[in-house]
Amino acid sequence: MTAPQTSPEKTILRALAGEALPTPPVWMMRQAGRYLPEYRATRAQAGDFLKLCYTPELAAEVTLQPIRRFGFDAAILFADILLVPQALGADLWFVTGEGPRLSTLSDRAGLDRLKPVSAIHETLNPVYETLRILTGELPRETTLIGFAGGPWTVATYMIAGRGTPDQGPAHALMRENRAVFEALMARLTEATVEYLSAQIMAGAEVVKLFDSWAGSLRGEEFHRYALEPAREIIAALKTRHPDVPVIAFPRQAGEHYIGFARATGADCVALDNSVSAEWAAAHVQVDGCVQGNLDPRHMVTGGPELVEETRRIVRAFSGGPHIFNLGHGITPEADPDNVARMIEAIREPGA
Numbered sequence: 001m002t003a004p005q006t007s008p009e010k011t012i013l014r015a016l017a018g019e020a021l022p023t024p025p026v027w028m029m030r031q032a033g034r035y036l037p038e039y040r041a042t043r044a045q046a047g048d049f050l051k052l053c054y055t056p057e058l059a060a061e062v063t064l065q066p067i068r069r070f071g072f073d074a075a076i077l078f079a080d081i082l083l084v085p086q087a088l089g090a091d092l093w094f095v096t097g098e099g100p101r102l103s104t105l106s107d108r109a110g111l112d113r114l115k116p117v118s119a120i121h122e123t124l125n126p127v128y129e130t131l132r133i134l135t136g137e138l139p140r141e142t143t144l145i146g147f148a149g150g151p152w153t154v155a156t157y158m159i160a161g162r163g164t165p166d167q168g169p170a171h172a173l174m175r176e177n178r179a180v181f182e183a184l185m186a187r188l189t190e191a192t193v194e195y196l197s198a199q200i201m202a203g204a205e206v207v208k209l210f211d212s213w214a215g216s217l218r219g220e221e222f223h224r225y226a227l228e229p230a231r232e233i234i235a236a237l238k239t240r241h242p243d244v245p246v247i248a249f250p251r252q253a254g255e256h257y258i259g260f261a262r263a264t265g266a267d268c269v270a271l272d273n274s275v276s277a278e279w280a281a282a283h284v285q286v287d288g289c290v291q292g293n294l295d296p297r298h299m300v301t302g303g304p305e306l307v308e309e310t311r312r313i314v315r316a317f318s319g320g321p322h323i324f325n326l327g328h329g330i331t332p333e334a335d336p337d338n339v340a341r342m343i344e345a346i347r348e349p350g351a
């Protein structure tokens, strides 16, 4: 694939424009997080996770920490996909050691209680301020990535009021009250467009859509509730910001990864580690840039296997545009030294 050369110093933007680089650029999902002692210190200073998200100076600080320590090619905004439900009026809190809790939404009355999409910026303004701070502080070669959750993934948390292993409550609402379910999906799709557009205006150079639970949607449901909302969001963003690339992450999409970029207009598809890099190179990378997909467990276990797996993934995707990443977020038990080893293995000559 031939592509124009964009911002030569920003390798992430070059890969997203379709360039196969001799060394793939690299960043990591959840790169700002509890595996880093400096993150834990700043989080303690903030008091709790949501305070950290809504205090722009501290959110910018934790965004920068992994860039300073490892020299990643991209910085991802520090925030959370669940700030959107909160901005729409849901209650949100985090239980230490357990994860997020929200007020639940299961009927028309719950839907009617949500705020209009135009009200989200009142809550989300500090996130835009974080981006504005970061645009002045990042090294010139580092790309700033904004993000939001996919409507289906965000809906699963809003409906159940928490994370669920099988997204059962959201599937149940979809079957039992499709009108309410689809109205919620429409509200989230619209809110996501406004949120990502505001992030771009505040300085995000790329945006990523995290549809972490897309894999629990089967057949036609995947098409209607993962692919179609992504297509709508990307089309609306491209009308307003034609030059800003979008990365889509329909996690555990399996066979549905094939053609996803073409069908949605995404510039890049992020791959989880349930698909092999060799399969994805043959079936997904043929359409353009891919991101992924080292198993995050290697950040805990390390050793020669980490280096071998990293090299194998680099090799498998070397024929086309590729951004190196993990298949999912790095976990709190990970050893920062293993992150450094992964980066070394990617950047060593002749890897």
Ligand code: CP3
Binding pocket: 028, 029, 030, 031, 032, 033, 034, 043, 049, 076, 077, 078, 079, 080, 081, 082, 098, 099, 100, 147, 149, 163, 210, 212, 329
């Ligand atoms: O990647 C980054 O470094 C940027 C920041 C970021 C966070 N969450 C910070 C965070 C991003 C991009 C997210 C996305 C997110 N949040 C997703 C989609 C990606 C995925 O992991 O599948 C989801 C599903 C959420 C919702 C969420 N936030 C859960 C389920 C949890 C609890 C699980 C956990 O790891 O504790 C969170 C909390 C959260 N979001 C933390 C961080 C750093 C840990 C909070 C803490 O410091 O205690």
